Amino acid sequence: MMTSLSGLWLTLALLAASPQYTPAMDQSQWQISGDQFQCQMQQNLGAMGTLAFSKKPARAIEMQLTLHAAHLELQDVQGQVVSAGWQPEQMAPAVQFSPTFINAKVARFIEQVPLVMQQLQQGYWLQLMLDMPGQEVTLTVPNLKSSQALAEFQSCIDGLLPLSWAQAREFQLFYPINKRQPSADDAAYLKTLALYIQQDKAVKKVLIDGYTDDMGSSIANRVMSEERADEVASHLIEFGVNKNKLEIRAHGNRYPAATGDQTESHNRRVLIRLIRTQS
Structure with a gap:
């Protein structure tokens, strides 16, 4: 002193x-x-x-x-x-x-x-x-x-992570009608996100929520939302993410993000959220 x-x-x-x-x-x-x-x-x-x-x-x-x-x-x-x-x-x-x-x-x-x-x-x-x-x-x-x-x-x-936590914590993919596969740009981002998830040891869970528009039946929409979420999960696993960290949920046309004919594309989406806890 x-x-x-x-x-x-x-x-x-x-x-x-x-x-x-x-x-x-x-x-x-x-x-x-x-x-x-x-x-x-x-x-x-x-x-x-x-x-x-x-x-x-x-x-x-x-x-x-x-x-x-x-x-x-x-x-x-x-x-x-x-x-x-x-x-x-x-x-x-x-x-x-x-x-x-x-x-x-x-x-x-x-x-x-x-x-x-x-x-x-x-x-x-x-x-x-x-x-x-x-x-x-x-x-x-x-x-x-x-x-x-x-x-x-x-x-x-x-050696820095490829993304900031603010960028990695939440990401949405949007889809054309009847498409299940992520676009090329989204697939490239998923590869970067997978690298972040692997390196950030505080990430304990990855929530993958699939949604659709309301143009089909409830059953068809639920199946479509699940297939989209599954495809996203498959990409992350392929890029090295531990499958035990993934939680997939299919919501179909429930919980729309937008309403109206011109905004249905915003409802055809998969939302990825990272759950991070301090060790």
Whole structure:
């Protein structure tokens, strides 16, 4: 606790004395963490805060500056790529970036982040101009011995799930009249979904509900809805999903999603829902 407080006091004293701040070089290292749901590459900026790159399934890489010092608040942030401390300043490429989201403690960057990552791979550093109440501070973020960290970060990204949970948790397939087989596009998605189900160990059950329009008899519609659901289940099993996780239910023309002649196509459907529990 005393070490943390002394670090904070030192940071505030440095900012009061000079608008320039660079973390201690011996502590400026990228730390990699993550799993199949999120990857992160983070650097501790001393008592001032952290800078982190993160990637989630089916989302772009984000960069986030987080201030930890209680007395510091962000009003605006502008960033740029700069040369390393030992390089001539004119060597730095003209890469600038602004936050997509900002509040008093957090600035999040998205648009230019892939380009920023490319420059980190080339050994360049980052510089953030922090506009805070009553002062402007230039924060320099060293980028030392980053090759291995960047390789580990990319390796983590390569192992991310192919879909986010929001994308995977529920999906509907729609059918032309009297068709039972999924379309080519739907079959391709089922292959991706199967990969997600296999890798996300928290998925304990997959509900597959078949529905039809009301153009046939109740018995015929129930049979059709079951055949469509069975076909979806067969695809998932073929793509590697454990059949014991699947629960197939046929509803025929009950529970319409829409009514009216022009919306019957919305009722010819199979709904897939993933049931996920925390282990």
